[in-house]
Amino acid sequence: MRTLLLISACCLMMSSFPVSGGDRVTGQPFATRSEVIARHGMAATSQPLVTQVALDVLKSGGNAVDAAIAANAAQGLMEPVGNGIGGDLFAIVWDAESQALYGLNASGRSPRDLSLQWFLDQGYESIPSYGPLPVSVPGCVDGWFELHQRFGSMPMSELLDPAIRYAREGFPVTELIAYYWDRSVPRLSQYPGFTEQFTIDGQAPRKGEIWRNPGLANTLAKIAGGGRDAFYTGPVAKTIADHVQAQGGFLSEADLAAHRSEWVEPVSTDYRGHTVWELPPNTQGVAALQMLNILEGYDLAAAGFGSPEHIHWFTEAKKLAFEDRARYYTDPDFADIPLDRLLSKDYAKRQLARIRDDVAAKAYPDPASLQSGDTIYLTVADEAGNMVSLIQSNYRGMGSGMTPPDLGFILQNRGELFALDPQHANRFEPGKRPFHTIIPAFITKDGKPWISFGLMGGAMQPQGHVQIVTNLIDFGMNLQEAGDAPRIYHEGSSSPTGETMTDGGRLYLESGFDYSTVRALMDRGHRVGTARGPYGGYQAILRDPESGVYYGASESRKDGQAAGY
Template sequence: MRYLRLAPLALSLLVPGGHAMSADRITGREFATRSEVIAPQAMAATSHPLATQIALDVMKQGGTAVDAAIAANAALGLMEPTGNGIGGDLFAIVWDPKTKKLHGYNGSGRSPKSLTLDWFRENGHTEVPSHGPLPVTVPGTVDGWFALHGRFGKLPMRQILAPTIRYARDGHPVHETIAYYWNRSVPLLAKWPGFREQFTIDGRAPRKGEMWKNPYLADTLEKIARGGRDAFYKGDIARVIDAYMRANGGFLGYEDMAAHAGEWVEPVSVDYRGYDVWELPPNGQGIAALQMLNILEGYDFSQIPFGSAEHIHLFVEAKKLAFADRARWYADPAFHPAPVAKLISKEYAAQRRALIDPERAARAVDAGRNLNQGDTIYLTVADKDGMMVSLIQSNYRGMGSGMTPPGLGFILQNRGEQFVLKNGHPNSFEPGKRPFHTIIPAFITKDGQPWVSFGVMGGAMQPQGHVQIVMNLIDFGMNLQEAGDAPRIHHDGSTEPAGQVTEMADGGILNLETGFGWETIRALMRKGHRIQFADGPFGGYQAIMRDHANGVYVGASESRKDGQAAGY
């Protein structure tokens, strides 16, 4: 997967120790591609400037951060269909200033109840296909909107969705990175019924700067605005999906849609050097970040420079250990509950840390046995009353399954590809089950107060990215923008919890983004790491920090994407 890397106002430097850094020409900050955004009243950070502006407009109209997050998410479904849409799932963490606590929502959908593991086997499948009707699960996003709105919203949903409906009818210009991915998706997905008619211009993707309209999505959003969540799950939209899937070899039906319900969940946390880092429990992979942080807390990074071989080695080895547990334990807790408290305990982290050889990369690692038991968008919004929202939403693989029901203007997700077609596996396919999920929002608190709402989208990069952001802020003293702009580490090849499960036996592959020096790379190779260069599965980052001392918000957005942080 390729991410465009933009670095305005940056100067490449070579510093002692042989690792390269970027420095802002004005401030001299090591990794700044631009300044942080600072505002007194409200802040929004999304992967599209127009979505950011919509979020700010909603808050100026009296909406809460949740209202603004829903509005921005709806806009991104229109403007960045390469990563999300109402055919996908949603997860969120909300800081509520009234209760002074975090609330989590798991808006992931379940597999069709009429589809079975035996059907896959009888029809010659050894893994769930990546596209077409078979990986489609119930889309949970719209339910998530209304659940969040019911508890924390203020403006009527018709007002929240109105900006996106206008853009869908009147058109909006397609941004550069989105145009790139859209063009890559069309040859793959155009064969599926409805996609060419609704997501191309005469069979091609829209180009950068070209105006794009989606009147079908405008119609769908108007129905949702008028009729609420049931208009999507129990009305004509669900009936169209049912008929379309039946006609095209699919299993997702009206009854699956009508039975859907997301759930409020308690976020879980670990203390990392006095800061509480929060994630959501499985079926997502968020606790992998917490497991990694617990392991890494045992090393003194005040004495280990950023970008050094020791820093990267310890990070990768902690990742391997956490991901072994991820493959063994993370699944829908209604079918296979994970021992979350044990997995994120300091005692367990000490046991796992003892397995790390400081001089040699592990070729294979096992999951802990003595236990009692993805493309995406990320956005964050904060309002004048102190509410902060960390929200992530996805169609899973790029634009999703390719299955595009007629006249609805959105593509159904292919999240079911994450199921394993193997009896007894925690993530084995079963009817009415939620698959393992890669998308994870994150939050950091300090002394019981909100500090940073953030996320790093991008499949298995997400927990790795979360850990790097936390370390950049806390261990390496970077500011919020630098923490996202610093070159990233991506390890691939761990045992996976999805698809055709294969055990890591060769240590995997270490991808290093431009910015790490040759001296570091050679030292890592001596430790046994296999290094390769990728244009990058390095993720997409947005963040908002609450500066309590000055009474302001600080915002940052991803320099590798089209996004914007802005406030007022």
């Protein structure tokens, strides 16, 4: 009896100590939790209250597209540091009825009254990051209505109601969002309307503090009652245009009224028996596919996750893909982009031959101006098998700082990504969509939906997509582990017009990689460093093709949550 009591006491004492990664019952040591598993529906977003909004829509009879629209509207309120109705939107939709993928490009265009020559005459070498000049037409609202018209089932007024109620009643701000909000306030407070509408007594809301946005509530109510035209024409559009022009910008009512989204064919590549889907330019999704085509030539599984070979091959493939990104990716209405060649396996083999296993390359172009950005990504799946991969952004943090009076949102600064070199494919032109960093992704297998996923963070996005795919397929990780695994981020160091690098850029490795690996990479010539926060934020939903059961994942780098029912 005494021995039994001692054993019981020891077990009780051991259970009171935290379990280390090496003592996990299941899963990789770096996994933050197990996957979320549910049968009827799943939502994964970077804000837990937003995830609950999506689930509420699903439970009330809405489909995945309905839930994604409602979630995005709420996210614009709750995570204004990364998105809002002043920004752009892209989506990939798996439609269960037609058993097909559909792509939506809801990005806006540059002002038609602004020219490249104007920038050059004023002495600009690049488009400013903030203020009125990088503002382009916000495409988000039109994107909602395009999605809804094609796939939605519930009234838009019901889908926008949760965001409107939260905007009026308030909600507690979460930790990471409060952190990024605080960083934006000093930068954007110089612009009229920002302090009044996006601070509390001149300060960002703190973690746990209640935030309300009555201006946004009123704007969303107008959209709910009057449709997309209530945003792109009439008093709202006039307020937007008047505010931008009063600050010296060029966005006009005519620019807003002329805006339309575009349904596009997703592009894909086969990676070891799986089909990975992205959207074509003006996004950078093709870069992820090009990297995967190159990496398919290596035995990553044999090399092992986190090995020097794995990281070296990944980094060199990234440099090569971003060389093409700098040269070719732009609005396809203004350029002939050789997508077939860029995505061909033969081209990938020629690119592969350029990589040396023992030396890091120093001279691949990689435009530094295309690196930064803050974004949200969300994904939703419903009982019928519909799945939505949606990404939305204001670009740099909270956007341009242009905050039209009483409307409750900030306009994006995506136009900063235009080049001012007259010979560059992505040069500024009136009525043109800028190069876009934000990319939703999808994976099918044997023609059936498998995974809807995305990862936020500027130039990290295609790099992150590739890491998720290889983590899943090459390294056998589950959906949660694939997002929690330590990440690789390579940053280039050249001009916006894509001139040749001279130092190979810098390779950032998240904590979790062995120092022996770091040393081996340095021996190859990589400049290895550490950085705080550029590694993105991941959400994903996997559908089991046999049972139809959904698996959800959301990582700990953000405030997010995956949940189902």
